[in-house]
Amino acid sequence: MTITRHEPQHAPELRAAARHIGRRGFLTLTGAAAALAFAVNLPAAGAASAAELDARRIDDDPFTLGVASGDPRPGSVLLWTRLAPAPYQPDGGLPAERVTVHWELAHDEKFSRIAKRGTATAHPEYHHTVHVEVGRLDADRVYYYRFRTGTWISETGRTRTAPATTSPASSLTLAAVSCQAYADGYFTPYRHLAQDDVDVVFHLGDYLYEYAVNSVGGYRNYTDRTLPAHFNHETVTLEDYRLRYALFKSDPDLRAAHAAHPFVVTWDDHETENNYADDTPENSVPPEEFLLRRASAYRAYWENQPLRSPQQPTGPDMQLYRRLHWGRLAQFDVLDTRQYRSNQAYGDGSQIPGPDVDDPARTMTGATQERWLLDGWRSSKALWNVVPQQVTFSQRKFDLTTPSRVSMDAWDGYRASRRRVLDGARTAGIENLMVLTGDVHVGYGFDIKDDFDDPDSATLGTEIVATSIASGRDGIDKPANWDTYMQANPHMKFYNGRRGYVTVALGEQRARADFKTVPYVTTPGAPVTTAASYVTEVGEPGLTPA
Incomplete structure (x- = not known):
């Protein structure tokens, strides 16, 4: 894919601010934060527009990007929407004024039994997005929700709360998704996922791609519409990222999936830039300047996802x-x-x-997050300990030779970090470890081995890798390297190159993973099939065909 790079709209200010800000540690300083806010047009936290828009003046449907919910907890859920009558315009078709939005949460789709209702403010500083944290709800309950402003009412969303933490909760069905490059095809798997019976969806990264999208939508090859020229360059500024979310979230299949199920989201690289690592960008951009771009990307990510207030970013963090x-x-x-x-x-x-x-000083998670993970395992009382994350955790050799090439961007490039995680799981007595992964645009099923080079070593868990929604275009069932990968990696139990998603049904005795694929995404309307199903038994980690 050709990437058209461009000079950021505020490039001189970005460079000037970067010279004064220095590395990330200095971004906590008041002057540096002010410079950052100026450079990427980020208002201070809690800023509010002085004027309020009379919502009756909104002439066109403002709910063009749908509704969403996320992070279900026992008595709480997060509701999201954005007001954007003209989503492909930088201002979304609204003036820089705050708007009052009414929300309702009900026990039924007809909203005859209201559980909660209230109002929220859509601030222009947050691009007229709305995040409503609804509390004091019943645990383990399905709810329906909607928003209203002026004369306009949003579509109805369906969400649910989690069971109480002390509940035995005998079953849960989740879906795992990842990697949705708009220009690579239609988001058809989401249409099927919207109709699937799942409790929660985990998005494992690459919700957004920073690459240019041309006027015909790349491989979507639109003949009935023309996308604006401002999508046809790589995202760099806050405005760029906000517009790109508007493009992606206007997809009807993605909207349908968000309306049908609560999402739990985490990012990978493309929400900011391909293969970045901490403050190191892909290319030779100074780290200080990249952190300014990262601040814009993180701000837009929080604005456009059903995330709670603790996840609200501060600068580039x-x-x-x-x-x-x-x-x-x-x-x-x-x-x-x-x-x-x-x-x-x-x-x-x-x-x-x-x-x-194998350098123990190198880390995939950072020391603080690693300690948080291992401490959480030591105190866990759960039957299943599931780790939704981004890049392939298990060893994945690309060749039959010794030594073999592996991915430096995945956990294979951070083996000491992976060793500490696996040792931490064993020390904590974690018997039913499951890792959920995205990133690689194929579906995998792995046995997580204590020693990946010894097929007879203990199996410590299972890894389920969700293929992409659209990235990589149509794909094939058996890629050209299928035989090589399966021989080089005896712990690899499944490999498929189609687009789709995976569902995992967790139970008291076993978990079942169903890899669901579609035959094409470069044209709309593909059917879905289950390519394969595997189970892993409680107390006996490892995948076997269902």
């Missing part, structure tokens, strides 16, 4: 890792393997590993 529970059935430790990682060793592609990949 945002704590996205967090813990959720589903009664005593499952604990979810949602990781961020991008913001705190050491720079990739030997470049960010496939390489024969050198000694740096």
Whole structure:
């Protein structure tokens, strides 16, 4: 894909601010924060527009980007929407004035039994997005919600709360999705997911792509519409990222999935820039300038996702890792393997590993997040300990030779970090470990081995890798390297190259993973099939065909 790079709209200010800000540690200083806010047009936290718009003056439907919910907890859920009558315009078609939005949460789709209602303010400083944290709800309950402003009423969303943390909670069905490059095809898998019976959806990264999208939508090849020219360059500024979310979230299939199920989201690289690591960008941009871009990307991500207030970013920093529970059935430790990682060793592609990949000073998660993960396992009372994260955790050799190339961007490039995580799981007595992964645009099923080079070593858990929604275009069932990968990696139990998603049904005796795929995404309307199903038994980690 050709990337058209451009000079950021505020490039002189960005460079000037970067020279004064220095590295990230200085961004906490008042003067530096002010310079950052000026450079990327970020208002101070809590800023509010002086004027209020009379919502009756909104002539066109402002709910063009749908509704969403997220991070279900036992007595609480997060509701999201954005007001944008003209979503492909930088201002969304609204003046820089705040708007009052009414919301309702009901026990039924007809809203005859209202559970909660209230008002929220859509601030222009947050691009007229709305985040409503609704509390004091019943645990383990399905709810329906909608928003209203002026004469306009949004579509109805369906969400749910989690069971109480002390509840035995005998079952949970989740879906895992990742990687939705708009220009690579239609988001058809989301249409099927919207109709699937799942409790919660985990998005494992690459919700957005920073690459240019041309006037015909790339491989969508529109003949009935023309996309504005401002999508046809790489995202750099806050305005760029906000507009790109508007483009992606206007997709009807993605809207349908958000309306049907609560999402738990975490990012990978493309929400900011391909293969970045902490403050190190992909290319030779100074780290100080890249952090300004990262601040814009993180701001737009929070604005456009159903995330709670603790995840609201400060400058280029945002704590996205967090813990959720589903009664005593499952604990979810949602990781961020991008913001705190050491720079990739030997470049960010496939390489024969050198000694740096075993350097204990190098980390995938950062020391604080790693400690948080291991401490959480030690205190876990859950039957299943599930880790939704981004890049392939299990060893993945690309060749039949010894040594073999592996990915420097995945956990294979951070073997000491992976060793500490696996040792931490064993020390904590974690018997039913499951890792959920995205990133690679294919579906995998792995047995997580204590020693990946010894097929007879203990199996410590399972890894389920969700293929992409659209990235990589149509794909094929058996890619050209299928035989090589399956021989080089005996712990790899499944490999498929189609687009789609995976569902995982967690139970008291076993978990079942269903890999669901579509035959094409470059044209709309593809059917969905289950390519394969696997189970892993409680107390006996490892995948077997269902």
